[in-house]
Amino acid sequence: MPPRLELRNITKSYPGIIANDDISMSIMPGEIHAVLGENGAGKSTLMKIIYGAAQADSGEIFCDGKPVAAHTPATSRALGIEMVYQHFALFESVTVVENIALAVSSTFDLDALARQITELSNRYGMPIDPHRRVHDLSVGERQRVEIVRCLLQAPKLLILDEPTSVLTPQAVVKLFETLRQLASEGCSIVYISHKLDEVQELCDTATVLRNGKVTGTARPKESTSAQLARMMVGAELPEMHVSPSVPSDKPVLEVRGLTAPARDQYGVELKNVSFEVRGGEIVGLAGVSGNGQAELISLLSGERTHPNALAIQIDGKAAAHLNASERRKLGMAFVPEERLGRGAVPPHALWQNAVLTAHRAGLVRNGLVDRKQASSFAAGIIERFKVKANGPQSIAQSLSGGNLQKFIVGREIALEPKLFLVAQPTWGVDVGAAAFIRQTIVDLSRSGAAVLVISEELDELFEICDRLLVICQGQVSPPLIRTKTNREEIGLLMTRVDRGNGSNGRAEVAIQD
Amino acid sequence: MAAPVIATGLTLLVGSLLFAVLGYDPLATLQAFFIAPLNSLNGLSEWLLKASPLILIACGLAVGFRANVWNIGAEGQLIIGAIAACGVGLFYPDPDSILLLPLMFFAGAIAGMAWAAIPAFLRARMNTNEILVTLMLTYIATLLLSWLVHGPWRDPAGFNYPQTALLSAAAMFEPFDYAYRLNASVFITVVAVFLMWLFTDRSFLGYKMSVSGAAPLAARYAGFRESAAVWTGLLAGGAAAGIAGMAEVSGPLGQLSPQISPGYGFAAIIVAFIGRLNAFGIVLGGLLMSLLFLGGEAVQMNLGLSAALTRIFQGILLFFLLAADFFIFYRLRRIPEHA
Numbered sequence A: 001m002p003p004r005l006e007l008r009n010i011t012k013s014y015p016g017i018i019a020n021d022d023i024s025m026s027i028m029p030g031e032i033h034a035v036l037g038e039n040g041a042g043k044s045t046l047m048k049i050i051y052g053a054a055q056a057d058s059g060e061i062f063c064d065g066k067p068v069a070a071h072t073p074a075t076s077r078a079l080g081i082e083m084v085y086q087h088f089a090l091f092e093s094v095t096v097v098e099n100i101a102l103a104v105s106s107t108f109d110l111d112a113l114a115r116q117i118t119e120l121s122n123r124y125g126m127p128i129d130p131h132r133r134v135h136d137l138s139v140g141e142r143q144r145v146e147i148v149r150c151l152l153q154a155p156k157l158l159i160l161d162e163p164t165s166v167l168t169p170q171a172v173v174k175l176f177e178t179l180r181q182l183a184s185e186g187c188s189i190v191y192i193s194h195k196l197d198e199v200q201e202l203c204d205t206a207t208v209l210r211n212g213k214v215t216g217t218a219r220p221k222e223s224t225s226a227q228l229a230r231m232m233v234g235a236e237l238p239e240m241h242v243s244p245s246v247p248s249d250k251p252v253l254e255v256r257g258l259t260a261p262a263r264d265q266y267g268v269e270l271k272n273v274s275f276e277v278r279g280g281e282i283v284g285l286a287g288v289s290g291n292g293q294a295e296l297i298s299l300l301s302g303e304r305t306h307p308n309a310l311a312i313q314i315d316g317k318a319a320a321h322l323n324a325s326e327r328r329k330l331g332m333a334f335v336p337e338e339r340l341g342r343g344a345v346p347p348h349a350l351w352q353n354a355v356l357t358a359h360r361a362g363l364v365r366n367g368l369v370d371r372k373q374a375s376s377f378a379a380g381i382i383e384r385f386k387v388k389a390n391g392p393q394s395i396a397q398s399l400s401g402g403n404l405q406k407f408i409v410g411r412e413i414a415l416e417p418k419l420f421l422v423a424q425p426t427w428g429v430d431v432g433a434a435a436f437i438r439q440t441i442v443d444l445s446r447s448g449a450a451v452l453v454i455s456e457e458l459d460e461l462f463e464i465c466d467r468l469l470v471i472c473q474g475q476v477s478p479p480l481i482r483t484k485t486n487r488e489e490i491g492l493l494m495t496r497v498d499r500g501n502g503s504n505g506r507a508e509v510a511i512q513d
Numbered sequence B: 001m002a003a004p005v006i007a008t009g010l011t012l013l014v015g016s017l018l019f020a021v022l023g024y025d026p027l028a029t030l031q032a033f034f035i036a037p038l039n040s041l042n043g044l045s046e047w048l049l050k051a052s053p054l055i056l057i058a059c060g061l062a063v064g065f066r067a068n069v070w071n072i073g074a075e076g077q078l079i080i081g082a083i084a085a086c087g088v089g090l091f092y093p094d095p096d097s098i099l100l101l102p103l104m105f106f107a108g109a110i111a112g113m114a115w116a117a118i119p120a121f122l123r124a125r126m127n128t129n130e131i132l133v134t135l136m137l138t139y140i141a142t143l144l145l146s147w148l149v150h151g152p153w154r155d156p157a158g159f160n161y162p163q164t165a166l167l168s169a170a171a172m173f174e175p176f177d178y179a180y181r182l183n184a185s186v187f188i189t190v191v192a193v194f195l196m197w198l199f200t201d202r203s204f205l206g207y208k209m210s211v212s213g214a215a216p217l218a219a220r221y222a223g224f225r226e227s228a229a230v231w232t233g234l235l236a237g238g239a240a241a242g243i244a245g246m247a248e249v250s251g252p253l254g255q256l257s258p259q260i261s262p263g264y265g266f267a268a269i270i271v272a273f274i275g276r277l278n279a280f281g282i283v284l285g286g287l288l289m290s291l292l293f294l295g296g297e298a299v300q301m302n303l304g305l306s307a308a309l310t311r312i313f314q315g316i317l318l319f320f321l322l323a324a325d326f327f328i329f330y331r332l333r334r335i336p337e338h339a
Ligand SMILES: Nc1ncnc2c1ncn2[C@@H]1O[C@H](COP(=O)(O)OP(=O)(O)OP(=O)(O)O)[C@@H](O)[C@H]1O
Pocket: A014, A015, A017, A018, A019, A037, A038, A039, A040, A041, A042, A043, A044, A045, A046, A086, A388, A389, A397, A398, A399, A400, A401, A402, A403, A428, A430
């Protein structure tokens, strides 16, 4: 039997970097194959080449033994190849079902397609409402749309580029069941993830890339995650040091009775949210995506303002009515969950993206941008956070996902904030860099900053947080001390059923059991 | 860099065909269109005279366009600027004061900005569409001008022509040579080009506007006010157009009449895009557009081509230029049929 997919000597270079260097590998029908590697190792590039979204400089691709020449995503789909991009490729201004119809294109019966989507997505534990507009969806919801789009096609080869980065643990379990089912029916799966436990659970074989080259293969089920990590990073992972926290007397962030209407009919209303974060401690906000995190974070960051100025206080000053820039003046810094388009301007160079929030740190003088300062500021971040980029001149959208994330986190931490808000800090970041980012966040807090981490990854929250909050249907639980709670308690709070209004569509999305 | 070359080549080809089919000698026509107008000192003077307002206005408009603020009413802002400047020139108590010209300059700039402030206010406060408002205000400005020159401001000694009295010498820019019309106002454009470059390329405010244009969510994330981009964009366009209007009355016109602009305000939109919204490109775009104006007039007078035909030819060139630009950024590909 010929392999489902065979790559021979694939090479692709971008200006200043060889993203894929002479890569060969093959995947049999029904095989679940992991591609592992550090940020910037060339994984996404290779996947785009397989899918036809990018063209290799040299090398050959065979599908079921037949050469694939000069293909595009459309011809790939015709061959039965589907891909979930790391940075989603959805049309923002139209609805979910219209997006999917564009990719499926065989049918324009939107009603039937919408029914199919609802049915399939519920079956796979990734409920989505086919009639919502994509620009209203959270990152987690968009990821569900991408996955459901691919599953609708009954593919022969499915490429998943970090599909679980923002899925809930429950949805991941369902997804894995589905993928195993697909594989048993003969579909081959290429799976990219930085979460090694997932890889061990799911994948039969793995190819490891480093600096664009294949550096080894592995059988994940027979290896430990430490072994896999060493193959990827080429070194042992650093140990985390979490020293005990010494919280300040006064809270740095104080939220009192924050109530806010939903942004739109699909948003979540925040109900009487109160909590505080003190200097020197890390507070985690756990919750299933779509339970009001987006609303809360935009109100905390100042992207949305609130008429009751006292509902949010930063460092003792009323702040709810201030915009993001004014809150930053009070010592706030913020890492949003979307890195492209929100945390960074995609077509701008890194030095320009440094100016975005670091303009107060001496990068602007007499109303003029000081390019030298901005470049050296960006170069500092690139060096300290080991961002793989061609230097401050690199365009943000040319960076690999994890490297842009490192840059944004680095930029915000370099501002030495008093209050640090961070959503999904290690989303898409490789194990080595994730450990470094977590350590830096811990160090930041121990030097006196108040840190609020919003994450769906309970492991991450348990590793670094001192106290935990849980958000569910727009309500925030009282704080739990990390050492006095456990995953089960948090998990229960995350999916708490509010029996009173459990019948509307909102609750369906929020509850996943 | 390939885009302009391809576009020019295509235009010459299609244009030659067009002329040949209609019985004109293509080579002679093209020569009369592009080369003859620049063959004399007077031609050069006219070329720069017409390019100057186009470049000036395009610079102002591009500031807004970069932040997705679509001011298409520069024509109206130009007219209002011209009215205000001329009003100062006519009614200032001392018609020989050396203060007159500077005063008219500021009157033109402020009036243009005030006219652009209306759509800015409406967009920033009530989120109205600035494309519609700026365009509508252009009609109002045109009618206001018409009413003034037919009514209250009509020159009593002007044999009932709908025009104002001529401005005094102190209210006019001095031509470099009295044989030609080109005057010192071109220096305003030179300064504007430099300021535009400084603003968009170096200044923090210009940086914020480019963020607003490229990624509105990132602008909100950083706390850059959208309303600041709207105000800056519209006021920059309004000021530039108002000054251009002033330079017209204080330059080639010397008075107001119902028709004071051959559509500079609209043509400048195209100039801004041909120049890809950057200062240097706008200079080239303005020179080209001005040459098209001159060449069009020249072939009408010398070869008897109809006005419609010259406009078609101008349209073809601009169309190819903008289309070539578009296809450089977006490649069309045939997608095989499937499913
Ligand atoms: N369009 C592009 N222009 C220039 N360089 C690029 C482009 N796309 C990718 N690169 C570079 O190619 C290298 C590989 O990128 P790629 O996205 O494949 O990494 P990755 O393995 O997917 O990393 P991550 O785990 O962070 O997603 C990176 O150094 C990146 O900067």
